[in-house]
Amino acid sequence: MTSSPLITQLIESLRCLPGVGPKSAQRMAYHLLERDRDGARRLAETLTTAAEQVGHCARCRTFTEAEICGICSDERRDASLLCVVESPADVQALEGAINYRGLYFVLMGHLSPLDGIGPEDIGLDRLVERFDGGDIHEIILATNPTVEGEATSHYIGELARERGIRATRLAxxxxxxxxxxxxxxTTLSHAFLGRQSIE
Amino acid sequence: MTSSPLITQLIESLRCLPGVGPKSAQRMAYHLLERDRDGARRLAETLTTAAEQVGHCARCRTFTEAEICGICSDERRDASLLCVVESPADVQALEGAINYRGLYFVLMGHLSPLDGIGPEDIGLDRLVERFDGGDIHEIILATNPTVEGEATSHYIGELARERGIRATRLAxxxxxxxxxxxxxxTTLSHAFLGRQSIE
Known part of the structure; x- marks a missing residue:
């Protein structure tokens, strides 16, 4: 493609980024080489460090380089509320939007029997241990509004109810x-059925 | 922002890529951490290598890790034709679109007196040396169709004509x-004035 094997290789590697096709990868490569080699070096460093050091929180399974993440280790948060989400990005979205003071549990995916993803793969054994720990009074199910997300939500809701824990779902x-x-x-029919009286 | 300083740093570094805002940077960071750590490591490596090793071709100034780029060192190309472009990406665009067998000269920018970019900053001293070398019979001006590109083109065209070299401009x-x-x-009026008879 290009006259330089190294640039061809750089363009190829940039395509591991989501949403980056051949054209944008080429644009990125030339931009970095022409105008921001320091940025490229910095990016390389943080990529390496992050790929090596970021693991999962031992309590909620979100990404963190510590053993327990910042939210789980925050004493001021309400340990009786647990919000169940599919990914660490969902935690960020909720933290940015609402003033939620409870804790999270990150499934890192959803149940998907066809792909061989069962309850243990999304950490439900550990979640049940926390249910049995007795601290939790309510779980808020905030999985994605997709078929798999709903099914996962339903399954976890059952686990909670069996143990006398209140389970709620985002409206x-x-x-x-x-x-x-x-x-x-579908959304309209949900909105219609779930209509609320004006106070 | 996130509960992990390392992820915040990764998101920040990804923003050095052109067209990547906070949202896509976050999406990229989570994607790499969740699904493609090998890709992240490979990208880090090529970024470092490219930032260190890619320099400019001693003849045409395009990006290359060699002293002379693949095109300039290709004996089969016609050294009497020289296409002048603004950036290495333009070389790729032309190589991909037309069956051009001449050589290139890459300005790595355009004349811009207000920004203090004069003839020497875009390598015109070296270009004139090549004109004086006597090999070149025609230069094809393929700078961008912008005010600066046109001005640069005009300036280089004059340099060529003074030395009896034919200068052409992309239609x-x-x-x-x-x-x-x-x-x-503006394009329409150019198209109208430059209309050609049907053969």
Whole structure:
């Protein structure tokens, strides 16, 4: 492709980034070489360090380089509330949007029997141990609103109820902003069925 | 932002890539950590190697890790034709699109007196040396169709003509595909003035 094997290799490696096709990879490679070699070196360093050192929190399974993540080790948070999400990015999204003071449990995926992903692969054995620990009064199920997410949610909800723990699910309904006209039918029907009285 | 300083740092470093904002940087960081740590390590390696080893071709100034790039050292190419472009990416674009068998000269920018970028900063001293070498019969000016690109082109064209070398410029006109209605006025007027008879 290019006259330099090293640049071809750099373009090829940049394609491991999600959403980066051949054109943007080429643009990125030339940009770094032309204008930001220091940035490239810094990126290389943090990539290496992160790939080596970031592991999973021993309590909630989110990404962290410590043994217990910052949220789990924060004494001021409410240990009786546990929000169950699919990925560390979901933790960030919730932390950024709401003033939630409970803890999280990160499944790092969802149940998917067809792909051979069972309860233990998403850490449910460890979650049940925490249920049995007796600290938790409510779990908030915040898996993705997909078929797999709903199924996972349902399964965990059962586990909680069997142990007398209250399980709640994020409300479904029309998202804020945009126009009703463009909201899909399934969401509309959820919003209709879940309508609330105005106070 | 995140509970892990290392991940925050990784997200920050990914933003040195062009077109990558906070959201995509976060998505990239989590993707690499969750699914492609080998890709992250490989990317780190090639970034480091490329940042250290890629320099400029001694003849045409394009990026290469060798002293003379693959195109300049290719004996089969026509050394009497020299195409002048602004960046190494332009060389790739032309090589990919047309069956050009001449050589290139890469300015690595354009004249921009306001930013203090004069003829020597874009290698015109070296270009004039090549003009005076006597090998070149025609230069093809393929700088960007911007004000600075046109000015640079004009300046180089003068240098060539003073030395009896033929200078040509890529044709301006309506691009292929799309609709005439959406072509801008300046382009349309160029296309109109440069109209060609049908044979």
């Amino acid at each position: 479904h309904g029309i998202p804020l902003g945009g126009e009703l006209e463009f909201v899909d039918g | 301006h006109g309506i691009p292929l595909g799309g609709e005439l209605e959406f072509v801008d006025g």
